[in-house]
Amino acid sequence: MGTQTSVPATGCSVASQPTTTTPDQTLADLGWGDDLAAALPAGLTPARVVRADRGWVTALSPSGEVRLRFDPLHPLEPAPTTGDWVASAGGGDLVAAILPRRNALVRAGAHDEAAPQVLAADVDIVGVCVPLSSPPNPRRIQRYVTLGWASGATPLLVLTKADRSLGPDAAAEVAAMAPGVEAVVVSAREGQGIGDLRVRLRGGRTMVVVGPSGVGKSTLVNALVGREAMATGAIREGDAKGRHTTSTRELVLVPGGGVLLDTPGLRALVPWDDGDGLARAFPDIAPLLGTCRFADCQHRGQPGCALEAAVADGRLSPGRLDGWHRLQDDLTRIEEETESRLREGRSGRGRADRSGRRRRR
Ligand SMILES: Nc1nc2c(ncn2[C@@H]2O[C@H](COP(=O)(O)OP(=O)(O)OP(=O)(O)O)[C@@H](O)[C@H]2O)c(=O)[nH]1
Ligand SMILES: [Mg+2]
Numbered sequence: 001m002g003t004q005t006s007v008p009a010t011g012c013s014v015a016s017q018p019t020t021t022t023p024d025q026t027l028a029d030l031g032w033g034d035d036l037a038a039a040l041p042a043g044l045t046p047a048r049v050v051r052a053d054r055g056w057v058t059a060l061s062p063s064g065e066v067r068l069r070f071d072p073l074h075p076l077e078p079a080p081t082t083g084d085w086v087a088s089a090g091g092g093d094l095v096a097a098i099l100p101r102r103n104a105l106v107r108a109g110a111h112d113e114a115a116p117q118v119l120a121a122d123v124d125i126v127g128v129c130v131p132l133s134s135p136p137n138p139r140r141i142q143r144y145v146t147l148g149w150a151s152g153a154t155p156l157l158v159l160t161k162a163d164r165s166l167g168p169d170a171a172a173e174v175a176a177m178a179p180g181v182e183a184v185v186v187s188a189r190e191g192q193g194i195g196d197l198r199v200r201l202r203g204g205r206t207m208v209v210v211g212p213s214g215v216g217k218s219t220l221v222n223a224l225v226g227r228e229a230m231a232t233g234a235i236r237e238g239d240a241k242g243r244h245t246t247s248t249r250e251l252v253l254v255p256g257g258g259v260l261l262d263t264p265g266l267r268a269l270v271p272w273d274d275g276d277g278l279a280r281a282f283p284d285i286a287p288l289l290g291t292c293r294f295a296d297c298q299h300r301g302q303p304g305c306a307l308e309a310a311v312a313d314g315r316l317s318p319g320r321l322d323g324w325h326r327l328q329d330d331l332t333r334i335e336e337e338t339e340s341r342l343r344e345g346r347s348g349r350g351r352a353d354r355s356g357r358r359r360r361r
């Protein structure tokens, strides 16, 4: 760091709001890299999408916040989402190009007809927020960790509300539910762990915070950026349930470099996994797959099952196998629904790959 040059403040100057960036902000602070530079069409100015609305995006460029619109006569596919890079011609307010996505956080459609939803683009770290103040839900953690690995980014357990921790072993208990995933213990209220996270964001790295409503995602974002960038919710005393305070996905800059992406709490989550998300979330199970006596073993009472043998002799906990089964069943169902939708021609969208781009088949 320190050697990046500021991009001249040409173009993209519509509705500039200097409160969000300072003029010496570099593209690198926003997450820019050589790969994107190589993909940028000549003469265009890049900006990173803060928020996507119908027909418009709000984006950050080194010269500040800009509002860019889409040309209805030339729709760009797929629609940009928070975290994407777009480019416009100097001075204009039209999105002229969307740069190729490095990766994307994708959830499966919530019901039969729904297409996969891209939650965030171009992230380095998927901060899976789990509060230490209430009993952890292992299956929920497995889902979010799978979402993280499936995106192509690196999941990180962000153990929030350490000031209200249920006990000295609470953090270790949660960490054990996500083998192979690093954990950071934080208290936005008391400042614990904030420095550690800032270090992880140095060099213009991007972290998206995910997790159910009320776990402290927006409060953490505010602590990291040092101002009330996001509205936060009060929790009702007694049941620790949040009230869905955040309703849009939004990107904010961390002073000193780094980008945060806040998301609304998700009521139900099935990760979109067309790669090795599930295998990486279950490193205790993945190596056993394919070692059962029968190649088509369902791991549910079939003779010679290696997974059940591991449970029987204590190498694998029954809860882990159960969690894996449930997630595997969900992913299989999503796959089958998508296949039948395509067969019946109910959707011309095709499957989304890891970058959230639609695949033609
Ligand atoms: N004690 C304590 N409370 C916290 C901490 N972080 C957040 N909270 C509280 O938890 C509640 C919910 O925080 P939010 O940041 O709004 O939660 P969220 O995850 O953004 O929720 P949604 O936007 O609804 O998804 C608020 O009352 C916060 O004050 C913390 O570190 N310690
Ligand atoms: Mg929030």
Ligand SMILES: [Zn+2]
Residues within 6 Å of the ligand: 292, 297, 298, 299, 300, 302, 304, 305, 306, 307, 308
């Ligand atoms: Zn088996």
